[in-house]
Amino acid sequence: MSATSEANSLEAFFAIGVQSAKGTAATAFYKTLATVSSLDVQFDIRDNRLEHPAASSVWLRAGYQTMTGYLANATVTFALRPKFIVPILQAVGYQVNSVNNTTYYTHTLTQGTNAAHKWMTLAWSVPDSDGAFVVRGVDCRAESLSIDVTTEEILCTATFKGLTVEPMAGSPTYTAEATDELLPWIGARTTLSCGISGSTYAVVERIRGVTINMDNPLRVDDKALWEPARTTLQRESHDVNYNFTGMNMSDSVYEAFFYGSDGGTTVSTAVRTGDVNLEWHSADDITGAVVPFRFEIDTPTVQWIPESGSGQASGSDLILASAAANVIGTGTPVTINIDNDVASY
């Protein structure tokens, strides 16, 4: 026990493990190289009733508020690297199918059913003056994942809720993250199209940023009688959307966004659909292979929503447009492929 700690954050770590069953903590974890991480308790606090006769008619709080339960609450921010992102996507409800390519592995992730939505164990090591202590969150799921791609880096942020927080037990194993980053300037936009049906325009203009948002809201208020603690965190829905920014405002983009087709001449209110397939690679090849680490997201059907007013002439600046592309959930709306050197998850 220490009264104070002067250990700094650089000694901390955050890790995630996939549970084989609800209620059974994982013992094998993937560590990330995080920039921000936390795992703590979010208490449910019931307000005091204002009852009379009261012990005091002056003080609002004449008695203690009642703690009625809690949730594990965690967040982690990390640069996109090839290993840790897979269990993070599993925490958002994706199922993984792994293929051995002899010198590397391809992990294909597609959204699973609510019933197949895995429970995860989170581990957070907190440095302390007299040695680190490790806490774990058991029966956790991710509420959101954002992948923010700028011209400088790809940063991901995931948030979690869970049912149990407790000290780490046993002797868990940790797999370290690769140091290789997926880099925003290496890779390709295999497909990026926009337009009304039959008039799709392949967007070739330069783009300076994209954020991929995965929203996976959980039902955090599902408490029941005779249950002193929560027993589940059902998923409420799942949504994926892109937010493209810094897109050169060419005549083709203007016409595709507002007239519905390249060369269009009148504003159309028809739905602008499209197909988005983006990927990023590492600078170096996977050890023993002749391919780099790779992250690919494929969404065959999106609806484009141009951001009104985003393209502005101002001073000597370039005229750049922004637009959202919402993934439409039919068939297999999202497929993510990751190449790395992990045999299976």
Place this chain on the structure above:
Amino acid sequence: MTRDDLLDYIKTTHGDALAQVGLTPVDTPESLSYSISDALLRAGDEKAEADRRVGILIRDRTAMLDIEPEPENIQSEGITDVSNL
């Protein structure tokens, strides 16, 4: 294989080992649901994947209960194949 076929296979092959760690081999999130879901993603290789997933479940459950695993069971459940986890 169907989901029921896989459950029957796991019951037959791993039922005793699961019982030793206090798990009833049923298709629920608290037992085999995720092992079965994962195995069904491996068309043509479902049994091997089920063996691997159930092995991990038994290992994790053993650690949670803080009981001594039986070495021969660990070998038979393929727990040695977790170096990449």
